Ligand code: BEZ
Protein backbone atom coordinates (compact mmCIF):
# COMPACT_ATOMS: atom_id res chain seq x y z
CA UNK A 404 0.00 0.00 0.00
CA UNK A 405 1.45 3.45 -0.92
CA UNK A 406 1.81 5.96 1.93
CA UNK A 407 -0.89 8.09 0.22
CA UNK A 408 -3.47 5.44 1.00
CA UNK A 409 -1.68 3.66 3.84
CA UNK A 410 -3.12 3.39 7.29
CA UNK A 411 -1.52 5.40 10.05
CA UNK A 412 0.89 3.84 12.54
CA UNK A 413 3.36 5.13 15.09
CA UNK A 414 6.22 4.13 12.79
CA UNK A 415 5.04 5.67 9.51
CA UNK A 416 2.98 8.57 10.91
CA UNK A 417 4.82 11.50 9.27
CA UNK A 418 5.05 9.81 5.86
CA UNK A 419 1.33 8.98 5.83
CA UNK A 420 0.33 12.53 6.77
CA UNK A 421 2.68 14.19 4.25
CA UNK A 422 1.59 11.82 1.48
CA UNK A 423 -1.90 13.32 1.74
CA UNK A 424 -0.68 16.57 0.21
CA UNK A 425 0.98 14.86 -2.77
CA UNK A 426 -1.44 16.77 -5.03
CA UNK A 427 -0.51 20.17 -3.58
CA UNK A 428 0.34 22.50 -6.48
CA UNK A 429 2.51 24.79 -4.34
CA UNK A 430 5.89 22.99 -4.08
CA UNK A 431 7.27 25.31 -1.40
CA UNK A 432 4.19 24.83 0.80
CA UNK A 433 4.47 21.05 0.36
CA UNK A 434 8.19 21.15 1.26
CA UNK A 435 7.68 23.31 4.37
CA UNK A 436 4.68 21.30 5.58
CA UNK A 437 6.43 17.95 5.06
CA UNK A 438 9.43 19.11 7.11
CA UNK A 439 7.19 20.59 9.81
CA UNK A 440 5.17 17.38 10.09
CA UNK A 441 8.34 15.25 10.19
CA UNK A 442 9.92 17.33 12.99
CA UNK A 443 6.67 17.57 14.96
CA UNK A 444 6.12 13.82 14.83
CA UNK A 445 9.79 13.12 15.69
CA UNK A 446 9.45 15.51 18.65
CA UNK A 447 6.32 13.76 19.99
CA UNK A 448 8.07 10.39 19.68
CA UNK A 449 11.36 11.59 21.20
CA UNK A 450 9.75 12.96 24.37
CA UNK A 451 7.02 10.28 24.43
CA UNK A 452 4.39 13.04 24.67
CA UNK A 453 1.55 12.22 27.04
CA UNK A 454 -2.13 13.03 26.34
CA UNK A 455 -2.10 15.49 29.26
CA UNK A 456 0.99 17.26 27.97
CA UNK A 457 -0.51 17.63 24.49
CA UNK A 458 -3.68 18.96 26.11
CA UNK A 459 -1.62 21.52 28.03
CA UNK A 460 0.13 22.57 24.81
CA UNK A 461 -3.21 23.05 23.01
CA UNK A 462 -4.52 25.06 25.97
CA UNK A 463 -1.35 27.19 25.95
CA UNK A 464 -1.67 27.93 22.22
CA UNK A 465 -5.38 28.69 22.67
CA UNK A 466 -4.61 31.23 25.42
CA UNK A 467 -1.77 32.66 23.31
CA UNK A 468 -4.26 33.33 20.51
CA UNK A 469 -6.93 34.66 22.82
CA UNK A 470 -4.69 37.39 24.28
CA UNK A 471 -3.68 38.68 20.83
CA UNK A 472 -5.24 41.98 19.74
CA UNK A 473 -4.42 44.95 17.53
CA UNK A 474 -2.02 46.09 20.26
CA UNK A 475 -0.67 42.75 21.43
CA UNK A 476 0.96 39.93 19.42
CA UNK A 477 1.65 37.07 21.80
CA UNK A 478 2.66 34.66 19.01
CA UNK A 479 5.55 36.95 17.95
CA UNK A 480 6.55 37.15 21.61
CA UNK A 481 6.51 33.34 21.73
CA UNK A 482 8.69 33.20 18.61
CA UNK A 483 11.03 35.78 20.21
CA UNK A 484 11.54 33.92 23.50
CA UNK A 485 12.02 30.58 21.70
CA UNK A 486 14.82 32.17 19.64
CA UNK A 487 12.93 31.58 16.37
CA UNK A 488 12.68 35.29 15.51
CA UNK A 489 16.44 35.70 15.80
CA UNK A 490 17.09 32.48 13.87
CA UNK A 491 14.85 33.50 10.95
CA UNK A 492 16.51 36.94 11.04
CA UNK A 493 19.98 35.35 10.91
CA UNK A 494 19.05 33.02 8.03
CA UNK A 495 17.69 35.92 5.99
CA UNK A 496 20.26 38.61 6.77
CA UNK A 497 23.67 37.07 6.11
CA UNK A 498 25.78 40.16 5.53
CA UNK A 499 29.27 40.78 4.14
CA UNK A 500 32.13 41.40 6.57
CA UNK A 501 32.02 44.96 7.90
CA UNK A 502 28.24 45.48 7.51
CA UNK A 503 26.29 46.21 10.70
CA UNK A 504 24.42 43.17 12.00
CA UNK A 505 20.66 42.89 12.31
CA UNK A 506 18.77 42.04 15.45
CA UNK A 507 15.17 41.53 16.51
CA UNK A 508 12.61 44.17 15.42
CA UNK A 509 10.33 43.92 18.43
CA UNK A 510 6.71 45.06 18.72
CA UNK A 511 7.19 48.72 19.63
CA UNK A 512 8.14 50.33 16.32
CA UNK A 513 5.66 52.95 15.09
CA UNK A 514 5.35 53.36 11.31
CA UNK A 515 4.62 57.09 11.35
CA UNK A 516 7.03 58.34 14.02
CA UNK A 517 7.68 62.12 13.90
CA UNK A 518 10.44 63.33 11.56
CA UNK A 519 12.88 65.46 13.54
CA UNK A 520 15.76 67.83 12.86
CA UNK A 521 19.31 66.60 13.33
CA UNK A 522 20.37 67.19 16.96
CA UNK A 523 16.78 67.28 18.30
CA UNK A 524 15.89 65.90 21.71
CA UNK A 525 13.53 62.91 21.38
CA UNK A 526 12.94 62.61 25.14
CA UNK A 527 9.66 64.42 25.75
CA UNK A 528 8.85 63.34 29.32
CA UNK A 529 11.94 64.82 30.98
CA UNK A 530 12.81 61.53 32.67
CA UNK A 531 16.11 59.67 32.54
CA UNK A 532 19.78 60.34 31.98
CA UNK A 533 20.42 62.44 28.89
CA UNK A 534 22.52 60.82 26.16
CA UNK A 535 23.95 62.12 22.87
CA UNK A 536 23.61 59.52 20.11
CA UNK A 537 25.68 60.25 17.03
CA UNK A 538 27.52 58.66 14.16
CA UNK A 539 27.46 58.13 10.42
CA UNK A 540 25.64 55.94 7.95
CA UNK A 541 28.27 54.46 5.64
CA UNK A 542 28.57 52.02 2.77
CA UNK A 543 30.98 49.08 2.82
CA UNK A 544 33.75 51.28 1.38
CA UNK A 545 33.35 53.77 4.25
CA UNK A 546 31.66 56.41 2.09
CA UNK A 547 28.83 58.41 3.73
CA UNK A 548 25.30 57.63 2.57
CA UNK A 549 23.21 60.72 1.90
CA UNK A 550 19.44 60.53 2.33
CA UNK A 551 19.51 57.55 4.70
CA UNK A 552 16.52 57.39 7.05
CA UNK A 553 17.46 56.68 10.67
CA UNK A 554 14.31 55.72 12.61
CA UNK A 555 15.00 55.38 16.35
CA UNK A 556 12.98 54.31 19.41
CA UNK A 557 13.69 53.40 23.01
CA UNK A 558 11.91 52.88 26.30
CA UNK A 559 11.65 55.73 28.82
CA UNK A 560 13.41 55.82 32.18
CA UNK A 561 10.59 53.71 33.70
CA UNK A 562 11.21 50.92 31.15
CA UNK A 563 8.12 51.47 28.97
CA UNK A 564 7.68 52.54 25.35
CA UNK A 565 5.26 55.40 24.66
CA UNK A 566 2.83 52.99 22.94
CA UNK A 567 2.65 50.92 26.16
CA UNK A 568 1.57 53.97 28.15
CA UNK A 569 -0.93 55.85 25.99
CA UNK A 570 -2.24 58.80 27.99
CA UNK A 571 0.72 58.60 30.39
CA UNK A 572 3.69 59.31 28.12
CA UNK A 573 3.59 62.06 25.47
CA UNK A 574 3.01 60.50 22.01
CA UNK A 575 6.33 60.14 20.17
CA UNK A 576 8.30 60.06 23.43
CA UNK A 577 11.80 58.67 22.84
CA UNK A 578 11.28 58.09 19.14
CA UNK A 579 11.91 59.98 15.92
CA UNK A 580 13.04 59.81 12.30
CA UNK A 581 16.19 61.55 11.03
CA UNK A 582 17.45 61.89 7.46
CA UNK A 583 21.18 62.13 6.79
CA UNK A 584 22.79 64.87 4.70
CA UNK A 585 25.82 64.60 2.40
CA UNK A 586 28.14 63.75 5.33
CA UNK A 587 25.98 60.72 6.28
CA UNK A 588 25.85 61.98 9.87
CA UNK A 589 23.03 61.53 12.35
CA UNK A 590 22.81 63.02 15.85
CA UNK A 591 20.06 63.28 18.46
CA UNK A 592 19.60 63.58 22.18
CA UNK A 593 17.74 60.79 23.92
CA UNK A 594 18.16 59.02 27.23
CA UNK A 595 20.50 56.25 28.23
CA UNK A 596 18.02 53.36 27.82
CA UNK A 597 17.22 51.08 30.75
CA UNK A 598 16.68 47.32 30.83
CA UNK A 599 13.01 46.28 30.93
CA UNK A 600 10.84 43.17 30.97
CA UNK A 601 9.03 42.11 27.78
CA UNK A 602 5.24 41.91 28.35
CA UNK A 603 5.05 38.97 30.78
CA UNK A 604 1.46 39.10 32.03
CA UNK A 605 0.25 36.51 29.47
CA UNK A 606 0.90 32.86 28.58
CA UNK A 607 4.44 33.56 27.34
CA UNK A 608 5.34 35.21 30.67
CA UNK A 609 3.84 32.22 32.52
CA UNK A 610 5.91 29.87 30.38
CA UNK A 611 9.11 31.83 31.13
CA UNK A 612 8.35 31.71 34.86
CA UNK A 613 7.76 27.94 34.77
CA UNK A 614 11.07 27.51 32.95
CA UNK A 615 12.90 29.58 35.56
CA UNK A 616 13.64 32.29 32.97
CA UNK A 617 13.47 36.04 33.58
CA UNK A 618 11.67 38.29 31.04
CA UNK A 619 14.28 41.08 30.85
CA UNK A 620 16.00 42.65 27.86
CA UNK A 621 19.30 44.47 28.34
CA UNK A 622 19.08 48.24 27.80
CA UNK A 623 19.15 49.17 24.11
CA UNK A 624 18.29 51.84 21.54
CA UNK A 625 16.41 50.59 18.47
CA UNK A 626 17.37 51.64 14.93
CA UNK A 627 15.75 51.04 11.56
CA UNK A 628 18.16 52.40 8.94
CA UNK A 629 17.11 52.46 5.29
CA UNK A 630 18.54 54.00 2.13
CA UNK A 631 17.82 53.44 -1.57
CA UNK A 632 20.06 50.71 -3.01
CA UNK A 633 20.92 49.25 0.40
CA UNK A 634 19.59 46.41 2.56
CA UNK A 635 17.23 47.46 5.32
CA UNK A 636 19.01 47.41 8.66
CA UNK A 637 17.00 46.55 11.79
CA UNK A 638 19.27 46.77 14.78
CA UNK A 639 19.97 48.04 18.31
CA UNK A 640 22.92 49.46 20.19
CA UNK A 641 23.18 47.81 23.59
CA UNK A 642 24.47 49.58 26.69
CA UNK A 643 27.81 47.95 27.57
CA UNK A 644 27.95 46.56 31.10
CA UNK A 645 24.20 45.85 31.34
CA UNK A 646 23.67 42.85 33.59
CA UNK A 647 21.24 41.20 31.11
CA UNK A 648 23.63 41.23 28.13
CA UNK A 649 24.28 37.50 28.51
CA UNK A 650 20.67 36.50 29.16
CA UNK A 651 18.49 38.65 26.87
CA UNK A 652 14.96 37.15 26.99
CA UNK A 653 14.76 37.30 23.16
CA UNK A 654 18.41 36.45 22.26
CA UNK A 655 18.96 39.75 20.42
CA UNK A 656 22.46 40.57 21.68
CA UNK A 657 25.40 40.45 19.27
CA UNK A 658 28.88 41.44 20.42
CA UNK A 659 29.27 43.92 17.56
CA UNK A 660 26.19 45.83 18.75
CA UNK A 661 27.35 46.43 22.33
CA UNK A 662 28.21 50.10 22.15
CA UNK A 663 30.40 52.34 24.23
CA UNK A 664 28.04 54.47 26.32
CA UNK A 665 30.48 56.85 28.04
CA UNK A 666 30.15 60.17 29.84
CA UNK A 667 30.74 63.29 27.73
CA UNK A 668 33.95 64.83 29.12
CA UNK A 669 32.81 68.44 29.10
CA UNK A 670 29.32 67.61 30.43
CA UNK A 671 29.60 64.90 33.10
CA UNK A 672 25.82 64.65 33.44
CA UNK A 673 25.42 63.65 29.80
CA UNK A 674 26.12 60.27 28.25
CA UNK A 675 27.59 59.76 24.79
CA UNK A 676 26.79 56.80 22.54
CA UNK A 677 28.71 57.03 19.24
CA UNK A 678 27.95 54.36 16.63
CA UNK A 679 28.43 54.15 12.85
CA UNK A 680 26.03 52.04 10.79
CA UNK A 681 27.43 50.27 7.74
CA UNK A 682 24.82 49.23 5.18
CA UNK A 683 25.24 46.33 2.76
CA UNK A 684 24.21 46.87 -0.86
CA UNK A 685 21.05 45.19 -2.19
C1 BEZ B 1 11.92 45.15 22.08
O1 BEZ B 1 13.13 45.23 22.12
O2 BEZ B 1 11.28 46.18 22.00
C2 BEZ B 1 11.26 43.78 22.14
C3 BEZ B 1 11.73 42.75 21.36
C4 BEZ B 1 11.10 41.52 21.42
C5 BEZ B 1 10.03 41.32 22.27
C6 BEZ B 1 9.57 42.37 23.08
C7 BEZ B 1 10.19 43.61 23.02
Ligand code: FE
Pocket residue numbers: 509511558620623625
Ligand atom coordinates in the same frame (compact mmCIF):
# COMPACT_ATOMS: atom_id res chain seq x y z
FE1 FE C 1 13.19 47.27 22.90
